[in-house]
Amino acid sequence: MSYDCFLPIATFPDATPRQAISLGMAIAARIDARFCASVHEVDIAPVSNVLADMAINVTAMSERAEADSKTTAGVMAQWLKQQADELAKPISIQRIRCRPEDLIDNWIVPSRTNDLTILAAPGSDQQEAMVIDLVFANGGPALIVPDIEVPATDEVFGVCIAWDGGRAAARAVRDAMPFLKAAKDVSIVVVDDDKAIEGKSAMALSHWLGHHGIASRLLTRSRGTVPVGETLQAAALAAGADMLVMGAYGHSRVRELVLGGATRSILEHTRLPILTTH
Numbered sequence: 001m002s003y004d005c006f007l008p009i010a011t012f013p014d015a016t017p018r019q020a021i022s023l024g025m026a027i028a029a030r031i032d033a034r035f036c037a038s039v040h041e042v043d044i045a046p047v048s049n050v051l052a053d054m055a056i057n058v059t060a061m062s063e064r065a066e067a068d069s070k071t072t073a074g075v076m077a078q079w080l081k082q083q084a085d086e087l088a089k090p091i092s093i094q095r096i097r098c099r100p101e102d103l104i105d106n107w108i109v110p111s112r113t114n115d116l117t118i119l120a121a122p123g124s125d126q127q128e129a130m131v132i133d134l135v136f137a138n139g140g141p142a143l144i145v146p147d148i149e150v151p152a153t154d155e156v157f158g159v160c161i162a163w164d165g166g167r168a169a170a171r172a173v174r175d176a177m178p179f180l181k182a183a184k185d186v187s188i189v190v191v192d193d194d195k196a197i198e199g200k201s202a203m204a205l206s207h208w209l210g211h212h213g214i215a216s217r218l219l220t221r222s223r224g225t226v227p228v229g230e231t232l233q234a235a236a237l238a239a240g241a242d243m244l245v246m247g248a249y250g251h252s253r254v255r256e257l258v259l260g261g262a263t264r265s266i267l268e269h270t271r272l273p274i275l276t277t278h
Contacts, residue, residue, distance in 0.1 A: 012042035020120035111138035121270035141175035160236035168247025229265025
């Protein structure tokens with residue numbers, strides 16, 4: 001059975017970095033993946049302020065931005081097809097034209113009707129808002145990928161699980177099961193001075209993974225004064241992991257999403273691919 005992966009690709013104001021998407025596709029290709037991409041072309045609202053338009057020629061600037069976005073969308077679509085061909089994986093590519101404020105609404109449905117959403121790690125406030133919206137609204141897992149080089153495909157694929165015994169972490173592990181079964185090395189990391197974690201919880205996770213034929217080893221780390229997200233990523237990298245699995249935490253406060261500490265620090269400095277779910 002194939003594993004359907006959604007690729008939302010932005011072209012305005014900044015294009016989604018190719019290297020991040022290439023790495024995300026390479027990771028997904030380790031299982032029986034197929035890709036569905038949505039490439040955005042920006043549509044900028046007409047200028048209603050005549051004086052402002054006369055002063056700085058906003059209309060011409062908007063037309064140039066739209067033309068650049070359309071050109072970038074075409075180049076990205078060709079590049080995505082080439083990447084999928086090199087991975088010997090099928091891909092369908094749709095180009096959508098809409099206003100920037102309507103983009104997430106256009107991406108919510110495909111993000112909810114695919115098995116995995118692959119997102120480039122945010123490099124700006126606007127990109128971070130998009131990533132947060134899709135992670136917390138898509139109802140399933142997202143793979144957040146930093147803009148780093150794709151490793152050699154013949155290297156051992158390792159996965160590290162960030163475990164605190166909570167609901168989101170448990171759901172993330174279940175969502176990551178296809179990748180855990182494909183991994184040659186699986187570790188479970190517990191940060192013992194961040195949250196109170198039942199001592200038997202991590203061992204129970206290890207036993208459950210074993211029932212699925214997945215061998216794992218337990219790692220314990222202390223964060224001290226370091227952000228917990230940085231501690232988790234450092235532990236994963238030290239263990240040789242190519243991907244970190246963790247739950248995404250957040251709650252609404254007066255219509256604003258307040259992220260948990262680990263989720264916030266991960267988004268601010270993503271050092272390796274993160275498979276996360278809420």
